[in-house]
Amino acid sequence: MATFPGDFRSIVTLQPQVSTSQLLAELVPPREFSQATFSTYVPHTEFPSQSQARDKAKAFAEGKGSRKLFGRSESESVGIYLDGGFGVGKTHLLASIWHTFRGKKAFGSFISYTSLIGALGFAEAIVALSRFELICIDEFELDDPGDTMMMSRLINELSAKGIKFAATSNTPPNALGEGRFAAADFQREIHGIADKFQMLRIDGEDHRHRPIEQVGKAYSASEMEIWLAGCQKAATALDEFDAVLKHLSTIHPSRYGRLLEGIEALGLVNCHVLDNQVDALRFVAFVDRAYEAQLKIRATGTPLTEVFSASYLSGGYRKKYLRAVSRLGAMTE
Incomplete structure (x- = not known):
């Protein structure tokens, strides 16, 4: 990292x-x-x-x-x-x-x-x-x-x-x-x-006005550093994307919310497109908990709104992934 x-x-x-x-x-x-x-x-x-x-x-x-x-x-x-x-x-x-x-x-x-x-x-x-x-x-x-x-x-x-x-x-x-x-x-x-x-x-349109076709933003290391400098250290977490995915595999989804207690901002480093659907679905569950906690998230590497592959977005779990994209768009604005 x-x-x-x-x-x-x-x-x-x-x-x-x-x-x-x-x-x-x-x-x-x-x-x-x-x-x-x-x-x-x-x-x-x-x-x-x-x-x-x-x-x-x-x-x-x-x-x-x-x-x-x-x-x-x-x-x-x-x-x-x-x-x-x-x-x-x-x-x-x-x-x-x-x-x-x-x-x-x-x-x-x-x-x-x-x-x-x-x-x-x-x-x-x-x-x-x-x-x-x-x-x-x-x-x-x-x-x-x-x-x-x-x-x-x-x-x-x-x-x-x-x-x-x-x-x-x-x-x-x-x-x-x-x-x-x-x-x-x-x-x-x-x-x-x-x-x-x-x-x-x-019926209606997404009041968040974030179509999934939007171009997400990935932050450079210097931009991440500037953002982190403006965050309250005690309420900020910083982790490698792959390390988070691996850690989620060791925890029951009922506990994901507990990982975020007291955290208001999360920096994820070296994000990338997910090639394992089990990891992708775990990350969706994590995104749901982060959204409920109203976290602010920034990432380096691949924009978070683009970590789900096109095949996932058009597959059987598409509604889960599209919801996650919408929520990631809200947290990374």
Whole structure:
């Protein structure tokens, strides 16, 4: 790694340990949405579905509703599903549901829940999550048959206990899995999930205005040095890109967020295009946690918005990678 002045922290030296109580305590909206409300969600007039989704989400959070949907009123629905592209305010609305709902509630990304199951085991995860009355799932994605079956079973078992769900995704539930695996083999599980949710489509453009075709920026060593000089050393980490990727392989994804505690700025040195999809998907999970923590990131080598190859961006996990590119664009601006 290039030599930079200053004594900065390193995330590759950390081996965070997380207890069950800590994992559950972290199921709250990320800092960016800690104050999100329905009143601060500003729908675009040219996309009526945005205001419609806001109103229906608010009614769901308040337990209101009268129109029959799937043979029951909206207020009696097991869940609400906010479907739309990047940057249309889905997570803002999901956090608003969480803040408005009166009762015990959990908020986490899809990987937060799969990681919780991985850390505790399915039976213990069911016990742990049964304490909540509402579970919010951000970026609901099914990437393989195992996840399909696991999340279907999780929702079915918890909904039988009277627990409600709110979720966001870039794919309608009845199309989950398409382009990723043989969806027909799991159609029953996929449709079983879809039938439990009010379907709300949110149209619009990415409010972050960062198309994936944008040309990212890679910083020179001197530019990185200048940036680091303006950062608070105690809240800044500096690491080799490959060292971070290797370290992520040794840690359960449920602990990625712990690597970033107390860090506000992260410098990554010698970034490059990823040629291992396992590393790429781990980095996506790390990017999600970094985005939630509202980190500022700078990199030397390949621009971070370009570390995912064209084949990855057009493959079965494209939605994960495109979301990561959008979020990396936000953190590197």
